[in-house]
Amino acid sequence: MNYEKTKQLTKKRWAVLVASCMINLCIGSLYVWSVFAAPMADYLSSVTLSAITASDLAIVFTIANSVGPVTLISGGMINDKFGPKWVVFLGGLLFGIGMIGSGFAKSIPSLMVSYGLGCGLGMGLVYGCTINNSVKLFPDRRGLVGGIATASYGISSVVIPPIANVCIHRMGIIPTFKLLGIVFILVICIGAFFIEKCPEGFVPAGYEEKMAQKKNGGKDKKEHTRIQEEKNWRQMLQDPVFYIMITMLTCGAVFGLMTISQASPIAQQMIGMSVMSATTAVSVLALFNTLGRVAAGYLSDIIGRINVLTIMLVSSIPGLLLICTSGIGDVVKFYIGVSIIGLCFGSFMGVFPGFTADQFGQKNNSVNYGIMFIGFALAGYLGPTIMNQVYSASGNYSLAFVIAIGLAVLGILLSLLYRRKTR
Template sequence: MKSKKTKNRWLIAASAVGIHISIGSVYAWSNFTNPLIEEFGWSTSQVQLTFSIAILFLGLSAAFMGHFVEKHGPRKAGILAAVCFGTGVIGSGFAVSISSLPLLYIFYGVLGGIGLGVGYIAPVSTLVKWFPDRRGLATGLAIMGFGFAAAISSPIMEVLITSVGLQNTFYILGISYLFIMIVSSLYLEKPEEGWAPAGFVEKVKAGKMEQKRDLAQLSANEAVKTKRFYYLWLMLFINVTCGIAILSAAKPMAIDSIGMTTVQAAALVGILGIFNGAGRLGWATISDYIGRPNTYTAFFVIQIALFALLPFTTNAMLFQITLAVIYTCYGGGFSSIPAYIADIFGTKQLGAIHGYILTAWSAAGLAGPMFAAWMKDTTGSYESSLLFFAGLFVVALVISVLIRVDIRRIQQQSEKTVRQSMKKVVS
């Protein structure tokens, strides 16, 4: 029987980027805020709630639909994500046409949010299997697309809103996302069992490349019963909580603490978005060389120092450099976590486990900005919250050491079992 032709893994990666660039446009939601307020008289909090609902359902659907991704494969999961997200954006146009805020919540927040969650995990879990030699690079490519999406979508949204109005903007974007995501999903496929990239096996045999073995091959239900799962969850939660807080506070801090103008601060936020995207690819690629445990420890050591430094920074250049590095660590946390999950739980049910871990994102999305705003209202500045976040990173650093200890313990148990098995064979 003739075996089917193996797909190009770089085109698989390009397909993943296509999906993530589409769903990542959620980060450009602020483009709709003022036009919606001006047209319908809704409050800022009412309009922003749409975005919060979308992020909430991203986390929930990623957690609950992870098993769907594993059972039905990335193609069907990607198409489901396309239908949900595309229909959600198109439906938002209908909601706007009848001036219905509740319908906007349902279409963009709930339906669009479900598309976000499924679309986020489906291509990532597949990419890890296509890149056993470069897990970090593969996941970094896709999740970089999510990070850069706002920079690509924002100017397009601005032009469309100005030229064709809010309603038609939602229709055009929704149809475009639906098309891009479906086309991208149709190429997605898991590699055949035992597949390896050309020359990979030969290089391993020749000793030119080390084949890193996964710590275990666990199902999602088995993974959630381990300490390692909760260590990963907490590390991601702390990294995202502190990162989102600084994202929400960057502009007012630049104005109040450094003395930048509103225009300069807005430009800074846009530029920092590039570091967010670049950090996703850069740190994930670095993690292939130094290992995921070292990468996460580096995140926390760097950010302990920078968050402690920020409240006392008055120099504009130092302020911008500090924020840029923090943004790379924030983005890198997202892109390194799928490869970290694969390293310690295997690829058996990676999509489902990744979905469970992403609930940390939803929780952090609520906790970070709310805490930073509360500290600002209570103390009159963001400085005290930054010192608190530096303390949180100390906790994260301790967790990053504890997970190393746990990994090492399991490795020693595995080595002991192998030695005992060899002794039995010899005897």
């Protein structure tokens, strides 16, 4: 790129980031499932004339989380060759159609196809492009921008629940799905035309000079971030560090997805909250999830990705203990616990795009991060499944949080192993 084009893109990249954030706000509604689950269970119970609970629908959320990497990887390959615009457009169509299709669901299997497969696959196409393209456009602020881009995805769980609850109360769950689907198609598909592909080797205007000044001042950014040679997905899979990182991601995501998937039922059954109060708890969890993504992303640019991840794994343990030991009426204790869990989970989501790019290079990060995201998908299966199985066996959720503490400890040990392997 010549200097003028570089200068133009350096300014335009902020508009691309804003468009990406608006799009992510829509696809982040995938994680509002706990708000949809109870009214949808009631609706299906009336249609099928059988007793269906929100826990019975946990498989829908599990599928939606599990299929994301399929399109994250395939969409990443298309993105690297042709750019993100049409990938995001098609992903937006698929996501919106999946949401609309949920408004026609008459059974759990049909909901698994519409919400689980449709929304899950659509989310993967969109998320991979918006996150990785944004990170590539900001090599000077990789952690912060990764945090902002993923935070816009997470804040959907703050913005959408109140809107969804009003719509469900006034129209019912079925019209709500259809309305949201139409709105999401419009926002994502229009926003796609504001997304511009980051050219290979793009360096923002003035960035090299700033780096030179930092080096001369003895504050080289490389002290805190490991920038390795460019590796494609095959080379990444041959690196033992990849398996440490992906397992660490799974450990850090399980407790978050476990809590998010059943946040409203947990608040109602463990703490005795009303439906509206439980919805507020979901929003608090989502708010701290969002704050964690931005704050951890920014902090990781300063003290390093692995340092932030280790701090969050350690911090998650008291948060899990607070929820685990909460009972009827322990509202403050519960709120503190979900706030900590949201903050720690969000940190993993905000840091890992930049962490992957640091370790395996920026060039192939669309595909590499898509593969790394399999760790998140595994957590999307394990978290709700553990929660559902524990509740079915014991009638409460406490043991699930004990299991999550064990996984957090495993994550801490893996972070120490990562340091040893990359020393």
